[in-house]
Amino acid sequence: MRALAVLAAVLLVACNAPAAAPSPSPSAVPVEKVTFIAGFKPQADLPFVAVYMAQAKGYFRDQSLEVDIQHATQGEHVQLLATDRAQFSTGAAGDVMKRVASAGVPLVAIAQIGQRDEQSFAVRADSPIRTLKDWEGRLVGYKTTVSAAYLALVSVGGVDRTKVREVAVGFDPRVLADGRVDVYPVFTANEPDTLARLGIPVRLFDPATYGLPGLGLTFMTNQQMVDTKPDVVTRFLRASLRGLADAIADRDAAIDVVMKYATGEDRAHQRYMLDTEIDAAQNDLTRTNGIGAMSRDSYVALRDFLLQYGGIAKTVDVDAVFTDRFIKDLYKDGRLVWR
């Protein structure tokens, strides 16, 4: 009997031993409470997944952070972040640039998760539209306004814009399914799968394949955090990127965690989203410098592109839009340094 008890005790201790690298002693650094507000509803967008995983695995706690995870419904995350009622959020690099350029909103991108444009244009797989020129005489939809990517594609493809009928379409992809538009703007990781599940497979016109500059989702914070609490920013990124690494290593486990937030969503669709975004998060830069790495050249190229095609009305200093000083220190030889 006693031997069994000892065995049980030993097993118990063994199971509870920390599996990964040693954690820092919590008493050394005071715990900082921060709010992370995801830019949209709970789903398997890569930065969201990073934060979900970090929370589930206790990485934030290890970094002396207490993170309250919120989700935006109508874009209020920008204002909350700007007023420091939230400290971290997500946003496409182009959107961050627009906010800073047009209204001087004090947002700062601190990690580039999506390394290419997250949007493309979908046509039904059975449609006769094969090249950009085929867009002439067709109905092309836009969601809020005509996007810079659209204008660039039109220019690159030599399309006569007067021959294209542009319609405002709202956010329901069924308009492509029932033929109300011929070309529909989509988030590459999202609607194509939704439409396929509706029985409407699609083909994509991806700006990246036409050599157009584009960047995807970032982690962003506000200028106040950058100036007054840089170590908190570092700790947040560190924990999130570790969560992200775990997600990439075990995608099923990652989706398990996502489903706890995204109740009612379709699991297979979430997996599609995750796979697509993981793919979009990796390129030569990240293979050398780690996921989230930022390139000033890319930001300049994006800025000039948006300026040329009316995505922003006036120019902006890219150094006001992003900083790579946090992400640079988190990786050594392409591997995340855990402290």
Add this chain to the structure above:
Amino acid sequence: MSVAIALHNVSAGYQGPVLRDIDLEVGNEVVAVVGRSGSGKTTLLRLIAGLIEPTAGTVDLLGVAPAVARRRKRIGFVAQDARLHPWRTVRENVTLPLEVNRNARTNGHVTPEEWVARMGLSEAIDAYPHQLSGGMRQRVALARSLVIDPEVLLMDEPLASLDELTREDLRDELLRLWEGRARSVVYVTHDIEEAVFLADRVVVIGGQRPGRVRGEVRITLARPRTKAVRREGRFHDLVERVRTLLA
């Protein structure tokens, strides 16, 4: 004298009998119907107009069913609180009966304007009901019920909501109006003296529910009648006889 209104063995009621075994004939005369509140006086008028069906017995109006008499526009109707159409002027309210059911030919040689004049309301002919006093409104109600020159006139306590002096004036008015033309008038009132003053016969409805005809009193006072007749001994005798029937 031909019978204009004939009720034979009529019973009526909604959720229980209100009137039982009513026998009543009205010729070219004024018949006042008196009774306590709830004795079925209003039901009686609605029966005569054919607005409700009897549960037993027959109702004849000018020799035909009441519905036919209505279609022929032979019935005049005045209620206690005339709900004139507030969106119509006095002139337009009096003209309204001529605008509906145009198929029925009426005998009216008297124009609406003349009727308004007869009521002494010419100055107010373009006024709206809300600008008139209660007495004036009742005069308009009278005018509009008479404009189609009906052979049968049904009046449901038409003066009940007015003050005494106005009632006196309007009673004289009614007597004057009835003098001109052969008409059958059924006049419902709770005021015994008014009944005796105005009518040729007073029919008493009453008793426990359902109401029955308790009796009638023939009013032998001479016409034309003036206010002076109310001081005569005979007037009071007749009032007492009616009162006895009511008890």
Add this chain to the structure above:
Amino acid sequence: MTARRTLVDLSVALAAIAGIALVLELWTRALRVPSYLLPAPSAVVARMATDAGLLAREGSITLGEAAAGFVLGTGIAFALATAMAWSRPLERTLFPLAILVKLTPIIAIAPLFTLWFGFGTAPKVAIAALITFFPMLVNSFVGLRSADLQEVAFLQTLGASGREIFRHLRVPSALPYLFSGARISLNLALIGAVIGEWTGADRGLGRVIFVANANLDLTILFGAVLVLAAIGIAANALVGAAERRVLHWHPIAVAT
């Protein structure tokens, strides 16, 4: 008397608005509130002046959609109310259906309308009509039924047909209710048109607000909202004036 009183009312309202605007102006300046959080009233007004043409054009488009929707919704509501006032079995059948319509959240239906009716003005008019429908149905029905029963009896003794009673008595009796319903429904129709524009439109104040929100351009957003409010107020004043003319005989109009 009425014109002078309207002028006084208007002045009081404007003074109140000016007071609030002044407080907000001082607030935003003193606290240096950034324009993407709360624009200073002066900035909003300046922007309205710069974009006056845009706001006027888009405003008239939204107004057109709302007006068309109001007329459509009211027409259907009145027709249905007539049927319901005519027959109690119809009333019992149709009323629950009307409540079903009322309880369906417009926000959920709006995208479906865009799917069914396309991207033109049709879905906006449909939504405005839908949102107008229930209040006008209830008001029409109650109004038609409010006809004095004694008067109905009076007309019946004259041998008037059901149609004549409807025309001469029920419809005029319903007018006060219809006007008070119109006050509510006109503004609802405006909101309906705006919501319709959010789910797929390239014109209209709703679209201006939508894009402004996406761009955090709050000055034009508030500008558009103010224009919408002005349209609503003007519409109400118009209904009020029409009501005073048509219902001059109504006790309430007489008293005020």
